[in-house]
Amino acid sequence: MQRIVPCPKASTPLRPLHDRDASRQLEQRLAATLPPHTLMRRAGLAVARLAMAWQPHAQRIVVLAGGGNNGGDGLVAAARLAQDWPERDVAVWWLGDPERLPDDARWAWQHARAANLTWLQAAPDSPPDLVIDALLGLGLDRPVQGTTLAALRWLQACPAPTLCVDLPSGLDPNTGHWWADTPAQPVAARATLSLLTLKPGLFTGLGRAVAGETIWFDDLGAQADPTTAAAWLVTSAGWPDAAALRADHASHKGSRGDVLVLGGALPAAHAGVGMGGAALLAARAALRAGAGRVYVALVGEANQIPPWDAGQPALMLRSAAAALDSDLPERATVVAGCGGGPGMATLLDTVLARSPRLVLDADALNALAGRTDPDPLAQRRARRWWTVLTPHPLEAARLLRTDTASVQRDRLAAARTLAERWHAVVVLKGSGSVVAAPGLTPRVVASGSGWLATAGSGDTLAGLLGARLSALPWPAPPEDLLAAVADTVALHGTLPEHWPHRWPPTASDLLP
Numbered sequence: 001m002q003r004i005v006p007c008p009k010a011s012t013p014l015r016p017l018h019d020r021d022a023s024r025q026l027e028q029r030l031a032a033t034l035p036p037h038t039l040m041r042r043a044g045l046a047v048a049r050l051a052m053a054w055q056p057h058a059q060r061i062v063v064l065a066g067g068g069n070n071g072g073d074g075l076v077a078a079a080r081l082a083q084d085w086p087e088r089d090v091a092v093w094w095l096g097d098p099e100r101l102p103d104d105a106r107w108a109w110q111h112a113r114a115a116n117l118t119w120l121q122a123a124p125d126s127p128p129d130l131v132i133d134a135l136l137g138l139g140l141d142r143p144v145q146g147t148t149l150a151a152l153r154w155l156q157a158c159p160a161p162t163l164c165v166d167l168p169s170g171l172d173p174n175t176g177h178w179w180a181d182t183p184a185q186p187v188a189a190r191a192t193l194s195l196l197t198l199k200p201g202l203f204t205g206l207g208r209a210v211a212g213e214t215i216w217f218d219d220l221g222a223q224a225d226p227t228t229a230a231a232w233l234v235t236s237a238g239w240p241d242a243a244a245l246r247a248d249h250a251s252h253k254g255s256r257g258d259v260l261v262l263g264g265a266l267p268a269a270h271a272g273v274g275m276g277g278a279a280l281l282a283a284r285a286a287l288r289a290g291a292g293r294v295y296v297a298l299v300g301e302a303n304q305i306p307p308w309d310a311g312q313p314a315l316m317l318r319s320a321a322a323a324l325d326s327d328l329p330e331r332a333t334v335v336a337g338c339g340g341g342p343g344m345a346t347l348l349d350t351v352l353a354r355s356p357r358l359v360l361d362a363d364a365l366n367a368l369a370g371r372t373d374p375d376p377l378a379q380r381r382a383r384r385w386w387t388v389l390t391p392h393p394l395e396a397a398r399l400l401r402t403d404t405a406s407v408q409r410d411r412l413a414a415a416r417t418l419a420e421r422w423h424a425v426v427v428l429k430g431s432g433s434v435v436a437a438p439g440l441t442p443r444v445v446a447s448g449s450g451w452l453a454t455a456g457s458g459d460t461l462a463g464l465l466g467a468r469l470s471a472l473p474w475p476a477p478p479e480d481l482l483a484a485v486a487d488t489v490a491l492h493g494t495l496p497e498h499w500p501h502r503w504p505p506t507a508s509d510l511l512p
């Protein structure tokens, strides 16, 4: 059994994420090679052991079990707990119908009936010390209904720590969509033990919010085929390597890569609304991440441009017009959009046509979404130029001409579609950011927290991406570009880990 740590100290390899169909195929293949019920026996044992390791002092344990094989895992765990920890009071609230049980679940039910368990007909009168959630697992693909919904309502509101078997009940394994008409966020501490495979829905959409702080994984002895993975999970960021930068004695500022941040509409340029801070945040992040020279091109008249950034005087400020009148668009990695306002629409053509390394964020994405020509990025693809799009769900919805709910409903599919549609590497931001590139298996980033949901956080990410792209050897295979972008998103997700206070950080607090 392994613990999946979103931000480990040491570098960890990518992990494959398998969806419902791939997990079921693996289960069937493996079950055919083993004596009957072996997998369920292993699953129940793993659940019982983890329950006692996680909540060793729990005396009263309630196992909430559904009528499918997920419930079967719970029944085996209940019997095992009663057998191996006889001093505990183990009760089962089972919602199955003996007439309609799958084979494994029938065996588990008969096995559990022979054990020393209390059988509940309804929710317990008072909260136990521990709940084991085995109501719904891989089989859920439609809205939860009937008595199962009533039980799920109790589960979500129960103040007892809860160990979820395979998946939290109510969560879609493929997408992290929440299938129930009840709040997704549980009130109590949670852990989830994913069985056989790790599922994408645990790490994106509502997965992180519902599954709890700790996700455990037991492969039950299976070797999942990585070529059938729906996505790869990124749990560590190996960049930037400050020690390597320091040790490179022969380097100079020109060899570290240049970044041009284009955005930050000044109040006079944008009907009294100033967004200069967004560009400065992006630029400061790029500098801190190791870019040799960082230029900030603000959208406004030359005489309105502040002479310097007092917080980071190493930044070089100028007007957008002056920057575009130089060779910077060709020479530097361009990060366009951060606070650029509607003025980005007139600047977009220039960077699309001139900048081989380009990150489009915020208002640049809105400008792109507003284009009526069929394929504004076709030329870039033909030249194998790099384009990275960093939409949050609303910007993604504009680019896809749909609504935010549809994007969030299946974030992996939305990111994949965007990547194909725009011939770009796409970072669909949000809980469990998805990084997709045309023709490649997408990556889901495990790091991040609610502290990143603050103004300016996306600008910081855009700046980090600018620095990362400027440091990447050119040309690079598409796989390397995807990996570099995912690595940077993972790094951004780890920034809140270093914040020492109990009040939440601002985006500038989180600058690397």
Ligand SMILES: NC(=O)C1=CN([C@@H]2O[C@H](COP(=O)(O)OP(=O)(O)OC[C@H]3O[C@@H](n4cnc5c(N)ncnc54)[C@H](O)[C@@H]3O)[C@@H](O)[C@H]2O)[C@@H](O)CC1
Residues within 6 Å of the ligand: 027, 031, 037, 039, 040, 043, 066, 067, 068, 069, 070, 071, 073, 102, 104, 135, 136, 137, 138, 139, 140, 141, 142, 143, 144, 145, 146, 148, 149, 165, 166, 167, 195, 196
């Ligand atoms: N068969 C085996 O040997 C193994 C099974 N495993 C477990 O089996 C699970 C999958 O089992 P199943 O395919 O039976 O699926 P589930 O047990 O997840 O769900 C099926 C049950 O839920 C009910 N249900 C489904 N959708 C519902 C809805 N919207 N509202 C109300 N009730 C609903 C169905 O009527 C059925 O009783 C995995 O998640 C895992 O926990 C794994 O442990 C691996 C081994």
